[in-house]
Amino acid sequence: xxxxxxxxxxxxxxxxxxxxxxxxxxxxxxxxxxxxxxxxxxxxxxxxxxxxxxxxxxxxxxxxxxxxxxxxxxxxxxxxxxxxxxxxxxxxxxxxxxxxxxxxxxxxxxxxxxxxxxxxxxxxxxxxxxxxxxxxxxxxxxxxxxxxxxxxxxxxxxxxxxxxxxxxxxxxxxxxxxxxxxxxxxxxxxxxxxxxxxxxxxxxxxxxxxxxxxxxxxxxxxxxxxxxxxxxxxxxxxxxxxxxxxxxxxxxxxxxxxxxxxxxxxxxxxxxxxxxxxxxxxxxxxxxxxxxxxxxxxxxxxxxxxxxxxxxxxxxxxxxxxxxxxxxxxxxxxxxxxxxxxxxxxxxxxxxxxxxxxxxxxxxxxxxxxxxxxxxxxx
Ligand SMILES: Cc1ncc(COP(=O)(O)O)c(C=O)c1O
Numbered sequence: 611x612x613x614x615x616x617x618x619x620x621x622x623x624x625x626x627x628x629x630x631x632x633x634x635x636x637x638x639x640x641x642x643x644x645x646x647x648x649x650x651x652x653x654x655x656x657x658x659x660x661x662x663x664x665x666x667x668x669x670x671x672x673x674x675x676x677x678x679x680x681x682x683x684x685x686x687x688x689x690x691x692x693x694x695x696x697x698x699x700x701x702x703x704x705x706x707x708x709x710x711x712x713x714x715x716x717x718x719x720x721x722x723x724x725x726x727x728x729x730x731x732x733x734x735x736x737x738x739x740x741x742x743x744x745x746x747x748x749x750x751x752x753x754x755x756x757x758x759x760x761x762x763x764x765x766x767x768x769x770x771x772x773x774x775x776x777x778x779x780x781x782x783x784x785x786x787x788x789x790x791x792x793x794x795x796x797x798x799x800x801x802x803x804x805x806x807x808x809x810x811x812x813x814x815x816x817x818x819x820x821x822x823x824x825x826x827x828x829x830x831x832x833x834x835x836x837x838x839x840x841x842x843x844x845x846x847x848x849x850x851x852x853x854x855x856x857x858x859x860x861x862x863x864x865x866x867x868x869x870x871x872x873x874x875x876x877x878x879x880x881x882x883x884x885x886x887x888x889x890x891x892x893x894x895x896x897x898x899x900x901x902x903x904x905x906x907x908x909x910x911x912x913x914x915x916x917x918x919x920x921x922x923x924x925x926x927x928x929x930x931x932x933x934x935x936x937x938x939x940x941x942x943x944x945x946x947x948x949x950x951x952x953x954x955x956x957x958x959x960x961x962x963x964x965x966x967x968x969x970x971x972x973x974x975x976x977x978x979x980x981x982x983x984x985x986x987x988x989x
Pocket of ligand 1: 684801
């Protein structure tokens with residue numbers, strides 16, 4: 611079955627009791643048993659919920675995995691994946707990643723004895739040099755947030771397999787429409803479903819998808835034991851969101867290309883970060899592992915001051931100044947003070963994240979209107 615069809619049909623079946631075509635929101639905390647231990651497969655809603663089941667099955671199908679495991683947010687999903695590890699284990703992570711991921715690694719899990727090494731991975735061979743006998747996981751984001759670096763998933767997976775460590779890929783920026791890391795050899799895919807999967811800026815949600823039974827059972831155990839589960843209404847919203855992922859992503863990609871090229875030709879704009887440019891350092895890898903380049907773009911101005919960046923950030927009207935990304939409406943953000951404020955400044959600068967960097971999540975409005983909005987704000 612092709613992806614467009616899977617997005618609409620996978621995981622869902624008409625409700626057996628009513629025929630409702632949309633999976634109902636099973637807003638219940640528990641299920642009545644006909645006798646002790648006799649039930650219909652549902653005992654308590656932290657452990658199982660039919661709305662969540664439908665979503666988990668749909669997510670597994672669209673990432674070409676076997677199991678989906680849902681959580682109350684993308685960071686709760688990350689938290690569960692890290693709980694697969696033990697004190698003393700080492701994780702090699704990309705040095706350009708979402709600020710909240712950096713924070714949970716360095717401020718939460720480091721306290722419990724996990725050790726993190728952050729390295730550039732644009733040349734994936736770099737990973738191998740950092741592997742030690744204690745390394746248990748490689749963690750990558752690609753495209754990265756916010757510098758849109760591209761990491762070769764297949765090359766990272768080969769290194770992971772050779773050294774018997776797990777490869778986890780945060781696929782939030784690409785979404786399953788543009789990239790399927792499990793097909794490229796990754797063991798674990800993580801999503802902030804708050805973003806493209808939900809797609810309408812109305813839900814916070816996270817997911818892990820795997821293709822290995824043992825790993826899936828460990829993650830279900832963690833999901834039930836630590837309890838960071840999403841509510842049924844949130845599962846319903848993500849389930850509804852993914853039904854239009856393909857048509858939304860097509861427009862995000864088209865608009866992304868228009869805006870990236872507009873910015874690149876603007877006399878006041880300095881660097882534009884977007885993997886669709888043929889001279890992006892890893893454009894060929896992006897072309898090979900992705901089906902399009904998406905609608906996330908970052909840029910800096912030639913006048914590299916915070917004041918000029920602030921002027922742009924405060925003067926757009928269609929691009930709303932807000933954290934988050936991946937919704938139908940366009941957003942503009944300032945990573946240094948917003949999404950990546952939890953990374954120490956010297957660390958950010960060292961990794962190329964300038965104070966004046968502006969990040970766009972290009973929505974699915976008419977591209978001409980978005981260009982006009984940026985034209986007025988940049989001047
Ligand atoms: C790439 C990436 N991963 C994970 C997260 C965390 O997701 P959530 O906000 O749903 O916890 C985010 C949030 O912005 C993100 O951009």
